[in-house]
Amino acid sequence: MRLVADQVVVRYPRTDRDVLAGASLTVDAGESVAVLGPSGSGKSTMLSVLGGLVRPAVGAAYVDAAPPAPRLRDVTSWVLQTTNALPERSALDNVALAALTRGVSRPAAHAEARERLAQVGLAARADDPARVLSGGELQRVVIARALAGGRPFVLADEPTGQLDHATSMVVLDALLEGAAGASGTGVVVVTHDPEVAARCTRTVRIEDGKVLAS
Numbered sequence: 001m002r003l004v005a006d007q008v009v010v011r012y013p014r015t016d017r018d019v020l021a022g023a024s025l026t027v028d029a030g031e032s033v034a035v036l037g038p039s040g041s042g043k044s045t046m047l048s049v050l051g052g053l054v055r056p057a058v059g060a061a062y063v064d065a066a067p068p069a070p071r072l073r074d075v076t077s078w079v080l081q082t083t084n085a086l087p088e089r090s091a092l093d094n095v096a097l098a099a100l101t102r103g104v105s106r107p108a109a110h111a112e113a114r115e116r117l118a119q120v121g122l123a124a125r126a127d128d129p130a131r132v133l134s135g136g137e138l139q140r141v142v143i144a145r146a147l148a149g150g151r152p153f154v155l156a157d158e159p160t161g162q163l164d165h166a167t168s169m170v171v172l173d174a175l176l177e178g179a180a181g182a183s184g185t186g187v188v189v190v191t192h193d194p195e196v197a198a199r200c201t202r203t204v205r206i207e208d209g210k211v212l213a214s
């Protein structure tokens with residue numbers, strides 16, 4: 001399975017400016033792609049295109065898979081810069097929610113949540129309420145939740161943007177190792193941190209509306 005953005009141009013409503021200028025990016029299952037580029041260059045927009053949340057005005061975005069190919073939004077889950085865990089619920093509950101919404105039974109969802117928390121190094125914090133966790137720990141809970149959604153790709157938009165460098169590396173490693181442990185989940189991560197990017201299997205840059213290999 002592969003996410004494809006092919007020669008994409010995006011026009012947001014009520015703007016007369018194009019964002020991205022025929023930008024192309026493909027992401028395969030099992031790979032991790034770091035997306036770099038100046039602020040406002042269209043990194044988040046490209047992620048939204050790959051997640052099926054923004055439809056390109058020109059070009060195409062789709063899942064390349066054996067027919068019937070699923071929709072982009074059904075194969076992608078999100079990790080955002082601001083952590084959005086439920087503060088009063090335990091780390092375990094926060095993660096289990098993702099599996100529960102998939103229709104998994106409660107015991108199975110909790111078992112999977114424990115496994116995903118272990119993959120991000122938080123097995124010991126499973127029963128703590130989210131509000132007592134640090135920023136880096138919370139972001140790892142959100143990563144575990146994204147992985148527990150069972151979707152083949154995780155789109156992470158500056159997931160370490162609020163964290164110091166050392167914590168960023170712990171969180172990024174949790175994301176990459178968790179993805180590898182979750183049967184080869186593909187990862188796209190927008191980052192400004194070159195060392196975070198270096199941990200990924202591939203790095204691209206968005207510049208002048210195009211995606212460049214780097």
Ligand SMILES: Nc1ncnc2c1ncn2[C@@H]1O[C@H](COP(=O)(O)OP(=O)(O)O)[C@@H](O)[C@H]1O
Nearest residue numbers: 012013015019038039040041042043044045046
């Ligand atoms: N919902 C929106 N409506 C209008 N313009 C937008 C919207 N989202 C982003 N943009 C514009 O698109 C350009 C690219 O934004 P974005 O993809 O967020 O860049 P980056 O993530 O690289 O900082 C910016 O000029 C931004 O103002």
Ligand SMILES: [Mg+2]
Nearest residue numbers: 043044045157
């Ligand atoms: Mg952005």
